[in-house]
Amino acid sequence: MLKLTRKLEYALIALRHMQTKGELLSTTKEISDMYTIPQELLAKTLQQMARLEYIDAVQGSHGGYRIHSSMSKISLTKFIEDLEGPMGMVDCSVASDCIQLNNCNIRQPINRINDNIRSIFSRINLSDITH
Amino acid sequence: MLKLTRKLEYALIALRHMQTKGELLSTTKEISDMYTIPQELLAKTLQQMARLEYIDAVQGSHGGYRIHSSMSKISLTKFIEDLEGPMGMVDCSVASDCIQLNNCNIRQPINRINDNIRSIFSRINLSDITH
DNA sequence: ATTAAATACGACTATTATAGTCGGGTATAA
DNA sequence: TTATACCCGACTATAATAGTCGTATTTAAT
16 A cells, blocks of 8 residues: 555665765666666666656666756656656546446545645655655 | 555555445445445455454354444554555665665665654544544 | 677566455344 | 354465576676
């Protein structure tokens, strides 16, 4: 309940690590060794973040990743949804093929809570975590 | 990400249903039929809530459940944790056998967010959802 | 040129958590 | 005594997450 996925954990750990290194490049191996993260898994996450332009990738020998400068102002909501897709406490707030949509008696109150949570996450910047 | 389990959904739907019926008993079958919830699964959830004294169980033919009067002031945090166990964004905020506890560079900021979320859930009463 | 070290990426398997089922038991009103 | 309800633990199925593997590409250094 309410737990971050490993992917998000790894992503945040990596971002924070890169933040401390400024312009210097970090490699997948370096990070996976340091924090005991499965290398291939971290690699995929870093690749995804590079595609999303959270980080810059430098290819080839002596390559690596560095954090994208304008990244810190991103909200946690956007970050999570970029990496994992839409978040919502109940599916009907995301997709609408629930068999009981009309019957469901908790949709409105739950959706209100959902909005509350989203707005909290939206006020938290990535930099609050990786600072 | 951030999704309620079916068990919690079913529990909330059932509570809300019972709330509308005041002192009248509701049966598992009645609720599972009405909201298209697998009966056996709902049954287990209602039994658990009865053990936790969120609802009163009346056994035997013509039996059923009714909502426990003092229930509405319970916080969402307590409710969720009673039904599903401790909640936390990362495991280390719950158990402490993570292999990288000391190395981990995101624990503190994440735990701060965690506390924020918990306090939000704590300010929400069950009655806000089942009212 | 060749090699070594890095990113890129899709397909695959394994593990775990959630969801759902089943069988047998107990309580009680009619 | 029967029908209908709650009670409960063990089991299976499904889906989501986590992790692995193979292969290709890029680039610095030799």
